[in-house]
Amino acid sequence: MPWTRDQMAERAAKELEDGFYVNLGIGMPTLVANYIGEDIDVTLQSENGMLGMGPFPADDEVDADLINAGKQTITELKRTSYFSSADSFAMIRGGHIDLSILGAMEVAENGDIANWMIPGKMVKGMGGAMDLVAGVKKIIVLMDHTNKKGESKFLKKCSLPLTGTNVVDMIVTDLGVFQRPDHDSKFRLIELAPDVSVEEVREKTEADIDVAV
């Protein structure tokens, strides 16, 4: 049985290590915050200018001056600091964030990622996605394995305009986990969702991968 969105988030959360500074993308990656182990301490960065992001506020704590990159109201912690957008992206682009978990429309076997633009559709903009994939030390993609038509999103080559080239380190889909030790290596299937077979993954994966399960 493929993983649910929450199970995917829970699996991705296992990649967090004690002391990590982490940026979670908008959408499904936000769910990862719900699964951070209690034995580890992780600091969340929000690219609109905050380090040390807390949970959503109680109803009477809502503050219009305190939002995350998804424009959601949030809270601060006892470790929180605020800074400008320039300082925030200096932090991101300077390689100071340990890990970013992002959604994607497509990932290619060489680590290319496309997650901002579908030609012919109205383009909303890349926001901070290009900065994150270019600057953060480790990039994990959290996405459904196939699109609504059942076509693989893990491809030989991305068909959509790219967000970054050769930047993805790990992919967590509803079917399993794909990892590579460095940017010159092939992705390897290292974990399967319950009752998902290697054959099913192969069938639904256009990318050329190794299997290590």
Add this chain to the structure above:
Amino acid sequence: MPWTRDQMAERAAKELEDGFYVNLGIGMPTLVANYIGEDIDVTLQSENGMLGMGPFPADDEVDADLINAGKQTITELKRTSYFSSADSFAMIRGGHIDLSILGAMEVAENGDIANWMIPGKMVKGMGGAMDLVAGVKKIIVLMDHTNKKGESKFLKKCSLPLTGTNVVDMIVTDLGVFQRPDHDSKFRLIELAPDVSVEEVREKTEADIDVAV
């Protein structure tokens, strides 16, 4: 009678305008602060990271964490702000300072300035001088008209290594004041110290200048 150092500083101070943000170089230019008119309000910048520099402290106010770019102990004002060296020079190099008054070893008729290095002597470094002449809107040089050997310091061409090229707007020496309206124009003698003649200035000036006194 040529101007004294204090009279030169007093003359240079007349170039300050109400609301100006000003950086005064180390040495003689520091004296300019003593002659700021009481009817105008000027904010002094110190490139080590301070805007709104106050006077020297009283003996019991001395604070090792509060110095100017000449490493002298100073005080803060009710308008003071502190910032990093990067932000300080972003301010300087971004063209936000209205005026800087600097010393010089040589100035050339095309506005070149040399004030940091004498070949063969131990070089102490340019500090912030190259940034100031490149970034500040208006540059006034305050210097003796001749060196210890009686040779002109206002030259056709600088002989010493340059601090900046075509950057000087005005020169105040012990003999008079030289100005140009823009960086394509010739310097004009616009003012003489008491009892100094145009002939004396011409004699002691290697640079080709216009005379307008």
Add this chain to the structure above:
Amino acid sequence: MANKLYDDAAAALEGLLFDGMTVMAGGFGLCGIPEKLIAALRDSGTKDLTCISNNAGVDDFGLGLLLQTRQIRKMISSYVGENKEFERQYLGGELELEFNPQGTLAERCRAGGAGIPGFFTKTGVGTLVAEGKEHKDFGGETYIMETGLTADVSLVKAWKADPAGNLVYRKTARNFNPVMATAGTVTVVEVEELVGPGELDPDHIHTPGIFVQRLIVGRDYEKRIEQRTVRAATGSEG
């Protein structure tokens, strides 16, 4: 001290506006936007604006107000997803759009204010963003050159100011405001509170007064929230 304080937003913009000008406006989404100054810019009727702002507001608030009145000719932004009117005008060819990665946009504004006409970044290499830009290798990696941005007028929202124009921002309402404050030929600022000289701690001023030419105190801030997300009220701290 030269007086920087103006009676209201209209007075603060007087003499600064002209058709075809470039305006920077701070804010991220609707957080920390210069509400009063945007409204006054709308009321001025100034046309053919190039607006540099991370987002384009929503249909009836923020820069969306200037889209309604078709005062904007071009947007330079990183994300404009919240605005239907924007979409309509863009798809109809009435509006130019230049997308910048968010960090590139922020750094371009900082560079413009700091006298840096160009800088290199890894962001966007190999993407549409890199097309037509200079590529250069440093240490075996490829970077692209991005240029500094300045504006005829920067519109900035801060929390508090003193009469010298020193500014303090509040929480994530800071965002693009400090860098845009440095990049305007003239920077006009609105604040929620004006404090007396010396009341701001000089170690904690975010924007030194040198960057602020004009200043107003706004009243009755709307501070609209785009995504009001709450949890059940329980104590929590980390």
Add this chain to the structure above:
Amino acid sequence: MANKLYDDAAAALEGLLFDGMTVMAGGFGLCGIPEKLIAALRDSGTKDLTCISNNAGVDDFGLGLLLQTRQIRKMISSYVGENKEFERQYLGGELELEFNPQGTLAERCRAGGAGIPGFFTKTGVGTLVAEGKEHKDFGGETYIMETGLTADVSLVKAWKADPAGNLVYRKTARNFNPVMATAGTVTVVEVEELVGPGELDPDHIHTPGIFVQRLIVGRDYEKRIEQRTVRAATGSEG
């Protein structure tokens, strides 16, 4: 939370030092220098250092301590005028020296920390500083390219820290410290006071804890003054 606090300067530097390494040290003159960490670096005996620091200390304080022991092979500075031992070693060919304009030095450190490998500046155009550097025209003016700087270890002095490594600096002791804090592969910080979690106002933190890997609390700061200038005691305020 990952513990960043170390017992003393020697412990904080343990495992980080190697001959030939590059070290950044904050401070302007003797103001805001990492006194304790410099002393511990001296005691470590690490040799052939490249030191990036605005100044080189005085003969018996600051980086001058490392000159006395000949641990420094090369200095990257903007001004070294206060140091006789420096002059002696430099003129004797025992010491390499790279002068950077002060603003270029600060911006190079910021760039290094921000992932910017190169940027253009007007500073130094037409001078010795420009020799061998790429020149480029923007808007009819000539600029030169300068590169980003990073260090194996950055030594930083702040005023206060919290356990997360958030830092606040005091007055002009801030200077190069914040940018150097961003540019070290490992950044080691000494502070005068450690405060509890939440005691620093999150709007007023100068260096977010992400840039700080190790932290010590120093005692008995010497804070030597180079030019003690005073006036007769009279009230004055502007």
